[in-house]
Amino acid sequence: MTQIKMPNYDIVIHDHNLLELSKHIKSIYRYDELFVVTDQKVYALYHQEMVEALASFHVSYVVVPEGESSKSLDTYQKVVDTLIEKGIKRNHLMIALGGGVIGDLTGFVAATLFRGIPYIQIPTTLLAMVDSSIGGKVGIDLKQGKNLLGSFYQPKLVFIDTSFLKTLPQREYNNGLAEMIKAGLIGDKKLYQYLLEHDTVTIKEIEQSIHVKREVVLIDPYDYKERMLLNFGHTFGHAIEKKHCYETYKHGEAISYGMLIALQLGMTLGKTDPNLYDEVKSLFLKRGLVQEPLLEMEDYKSEIIHDKKFLADGLNFIIVHKPGFPEIIKLKAMDLL
Ligand SMILES: NC(=O)c1ccc[n+]([C@@H]2O[C@H](COP(=O)([O-])OP(=O)(O)OC[C@H]3O[C@@H](n4cnc5c(N)ncnc54)[C@H](O)[C@@H]3O)[C@@H](O)[C@H]2O)c1
Structure with missing residues (x-):
């Protein structure tokens, strides 16, 4: 494992070791409930592995369509509705599991719902691993242009595991x-x-x-x-x-x-x-x-x-x-x- 220190959180990089995830989460979070936001494709590919990796938690999933169109006000509203319906509280932990679209969208929900909920990034594309999960820029697109609604909001942890790359086109x-x-x-x-x-x-x-x-x-x-x-x-x-x-x-x-x-x-x-x-x-x-x-x-x-x-x-x-x-x-x- 490699660890990179950021001012308020760590970026950890594992090579095919998803089972390490819960240990890292427990080092920053003391409750059992987790709220994972992901897209349909990543959910289909990795749901089973996540069930095993997060076996000691109670996990709720919010699954949105894959692709840039999910970085929208419409999807933002749907994600917020589902999270509230599933009982999220402001000290619960959210997880962005996916590429840059999911990272930006989830980070923006985390930054704004209840004026801020802690969240972690689990990037599953190479672009998200090296770029979008790092630096704290989160946001969604408006009809007037890309990334126009957003914020700077740092995650509590970035967990990178190269095993996700095996299915990447x-x-x-x-x-x-x-x-x-x-x-x-x-x-x-x-x-x-x-x-x-x-x-x-x-x-x-x-x-x-x-x-x-x-x-x-x-x-x-x-x-x-x-x-x-x-x-x-x-x-x-x-x-x-x-x-x-x-x-x-x-x-x-x-x-x-x-x-x-x-x-x-x-x-x-x-x-x-x-x-x-x-x-x-x-x-x-x-x-x-x-x-x-x-x-x-x-x-x-x-x-x-x-x-x-x-x-x-x-x-x-x-x-x-x-x-x-x-x-x-x-x-x-x-x-x-
Ligand atoms: N916040 C930032 O600093 C920052 C920086 C660069 C880009 N971005 C944003 O990132 C987005 C692009 O990110 P992206 O290229 O990761 O796109 P993406 O999130 O749309 O992912 C690309 C595709 O790969 C699929 N996928 C994801 N992980 C997979 C896996 N492990 N195996 C198989 N398929 C997988 C997704 O379902 C999707 O179809 C853009 O919205 C861009 O604006 C943000």
């Missing part, structure tokens, strides 16, 4: 790899080097990736400055996702195109090593994260310029000189023209 696995490659590019040259040469990861790389996020989140917990580094590839990535109505491309795929566009822009500004662009491009092609012909910056400029983050004095934009050496630059509208 390849495309979802690669989706998580994209965020790990991003972490390597902005903050860990060795992680990047490993990911160039391997198509699967172990606890060690998951830990390295979490450390990159941990460092920036600790300096800037509420996303005012340094945390922006995590947005490498995301400015164009979000524009791509938005233009295609969040359907055609997975998040990891959209940000992979976005990272290539950001590297290209860095080259134009004379900051990014041109060899890095070629290397990252062939890595993304090999992992099926992008396809040729690549998406072009040209087609997404208007989404970027009209983005609410594009302020009068420009847009904060992340470029990477070489792996481990990112820089926040101010991008003017004319830089894009």
Whole structure:
């Protein structure tokens, strides 16, 4: 087991050891009732294993449909209704069991119901293990846009077990790899080097990736400055996702195109090593994260310029000189023209 300390909680990483879960829960919680929120797919795959892992607790399940559409006000209301119906009290413990959708939704319910209920994250996708379960951002989507209703709310524990990855479809696995490659590019040259040469990861790389996020989140917990580094590839990535109505491309795929566009822009500004662009491009092609012909910056400029983050004095934009050496630059509208 590996343990990473956050200011008010631990992230524990196990390799195929789900039976350790109840021990960790008992170290932070003294009651018997647990309220697990999960999606239909994860419930079907892991209900039996959870029954065994949580045999010493009385567990209530709230199961929502899988996919981004569950990060909605409608599902939020249904989850709250079911939890109240099942008798949840404000000192009970909630568990988010699933990918980033479940983590964000459950965290937001936990942050708001009765003005805050303790909760833990059990991420079951690679993306959730290395990214969405870390850092305390929780929230849901509104019809006006993604993640518009949310909060910062830290879990009491993040319990990662790599056994969940055995059922993850390849495309979802690669989706998580994209965020790990991003972490390597902005903050860990060795992680990047490993990911160039391997198509699967172990606890060690998951830990390295979490450390990159941990460092920036600790300096800037509420996303005012340094945390922006995590947005490498995301400015164009979000524009791509938005233009295609969040359907055609997975998040990891959209940000992979976005990272290539950001590297290209860095080259134009004379900051990014041109060899890095070629290397990252062939890595993304090999992992099926992008396809040729690549998406072009040209087609997404208007989404970027009209983005609410594009302020009068420009847009904060992340470029990477070489792996481990990112820089926040101010991008003017004319830089894009
Ligand atoms: N809070 C944050 O800091 C943060 C960071 C990045 C992304 N996010 C959010 O995360 C969400 C995306 O997360 P995601 O990519 O994990 O998507 P997801 O939660 O929709 O999971 C992807 C799919 O994998 C399935 N799945 C989950 N675990 C599985 C397993 N072990 N085996 C087989 N199938 C499994 C799910 O049912 C779903 O169909 C987005 O809503 C995004 O906004 C949040």
